[in-house]
Amino acid sequence: MRRFLFAFAALLICNLTFAQSDSAFIRQLADEILLRGKAYEQLRHLTKKIGPRLAGSPGMVKAEQWGAAEMKGAGADQTILQECKVPHWVRGGKDEAVVTGKGIPARKLDVIALGNSIGSPKGGVQAQVIEVSSFDELDKRAAEVKGKIVFYNYHFKPAFVRTFQAYSDAVAYRGQGPSRAAKLGAIGVIIRSMSHSTDNIPHTGSTRYDSAYAKIPAIAVGLRDADWLSQTLQSGKTLNMRITTHGYFLPDTTGHNVIGELKGSLYPDEIITVGGHLDSWDNCEGAHDDGAGCVQTLEVLRAFKALNYRPQRTIRFVLFANEENGLRGGSKYAEEAVAKKEKHIFALESDAGGFTPRGFGFTASDEQYKKIMQWLPLVAPYGCSEWVRGGGGADIGPLNRSLGTPMASLNPDSQRYFDFHHARNDVFEAVNKRELELGAVNMAALIYLVDRYGL
Known part of the structure; x- marks a missing residue:
């Protein structure tokens, strides 16, 4: 019995020592990032000096060159430009929508064409507007749709506390709306922006045409203009709209995932991805x-490099290409991992904004999640205390689907995210320095723990 008690006590002391050691190193990571961090100034350069960087654009090329230089400057053991073919959609001009009707002055709406949409014929498309609040209503009124412009006035549901749920609920109208209307003979589509903000800024984002039906012009409208349009139609007035857009595709071009790597000292074949x-x-x-x-x-x-941290496992820091309108970068990363028979043990993505970090969402087995949850007390003091099942990211999703890699998302506070998402006000000034840095602190802590203890 004495031997057992001694062994048990020794184990407790050992675990406590590890916990203290981990806590101390995470504190060092936090101090390094909060006192000497470079993320905010890097973001200033990326947004102000490079700016928009849609796949195929000159901004994409400049951003990739910048990313590779920053990886090298941060001390990556090697920097890789992983080539992938990306789509090259061009907006082509200023998108416009003008509404006219008997007894009302012509009104120009604040609109923007949906990404990947096709431009209107020269001079635009003009027709009567028909408003629907759902796909069910569209189908019930199918006989009225031919030759019309369909206005999808589907609202973000305010009862969802987690705003990504509201987005998931509404986004089908952006993705499927044009083709579902075209199936019934519509010649154009205008959708309520994917947002619950109080301004009138329209939000773009990808649409997906069904090749079985005509590709019709598709635009999003600011929320105040959407409300005006709805109220005017519901008052009984007949409204006509002229939509003018210019979007088109050029042939696919070459883009790159920008990868910085720290080679593992003990288990170099086990790979952790963060990006x-x-x-x-x-x-x-x-x-x-x-x-x-x-x-x-x-x-x-x-x-990690500033603190001379030598990871046990190989860590890859990835700036993925073409998430917005093709997901070619994430797909290529997973494709090469499969082809090379790589062992990817974990992937973490930050793609929910630079707001105050609240937690992480994990997609992992029961056993892996149980192990992960043991680390919560070490990370919670830095803001990420809400650890939940279900999470990941668009770019690391292919890795999970191809190899079963456990994955996680950094989950910042989401209340303001869809005020800026895919809109012209998503600018440097909208990001808070402290919030941005705290997100990096929590990401670093989680990656450190996965590296130290594996999954």
């Missing part, structure tokens, strides 16, 4: 989506 996506929509600086995730990723690398 964000480098591309943004063409109508904004992409500060929250996803400049924040990119500079947080770079900051984790820089902090």
Whole structure:
């Protein structure tokens, strides 16, 4: 019995020592990032000096060159430009929508064409507007749709506390709306922006045409104009709208995932990935989506090197290409991992804005999640105390689907994210320095713990 008690006590002391050691190192990481961090100034350069960086654009090329230089400057053992073919959609001009009707002055709406949408014929498309609040209503009124412009006035549901749930609920109208209307003979579509903000700024984002139906012009409208349009139609007035857009595709071009690597000292074949996506929509600086995730990723690398941390496992810091309108970067990363038979033990993505970190969402087995939850007390003091099942990211999703890699998302406070998402106000000034840095602190802590103890 004495022997057992001695062994048990020794184990407790050993575990306590490890916990104290881990806590002390995480504190060092936090101090390094909060006192000497470079993420905020990197974000300033990315947004103000490079700006929009949609796949295929000159901004994409400049951003990739910048990312590779920053990886090297942060001390990566090697920097890799992983080539992938990306789509090259061009907006082509100023998007417009003008509404006219008997007894009302012509009104120009604040609109923007949906990403990947096709431009209108020369001079635009003009027709009567029909409002629907759902796909069910569209189908019930199918006989009225032919030759019309369909206005999808589907609201973000305010009862969802987690705003990504509201986005998931509404985004089908952006993705499927044009083709579902075209199926019934519509000649154009205008959708309520994917937001619950109080301003009138329209939000773009990808749409997906069904090749079985006509590709019709598709735009998003600011929320105040959406409310005006709805109220005017519901008052019984007949309204006509002229939509003018210019979007088109050029042939696919070459983009790159920008990868910085720290080689593992004990288990170099076990790979941990942390990253964000480098591309943004063409109508904004992409500060929250996803400049924040990119500079947080770079900051984790820089902090590890500044503290002379030698990882046990190989850590890859990835700025993914083409998340916004193709997901070619994340798909290529997973494809090469499969082809090379790599062992990816964990992936973390930051793609929910540079707001105050609240927690992490994990997609992992029961056993892995149980192990992960043991680390919560070490990270919670830095703000990430809400650890939940379910999480990951668009760019690391292919890795999870191909190899079963456990994955996680950094979950910042989401209440303001969709005020800026895919909109022209997603600019550097919208990001708070402290919030951005605290996100990097929590990411660094989690990556350190996965590296130290594995999964």
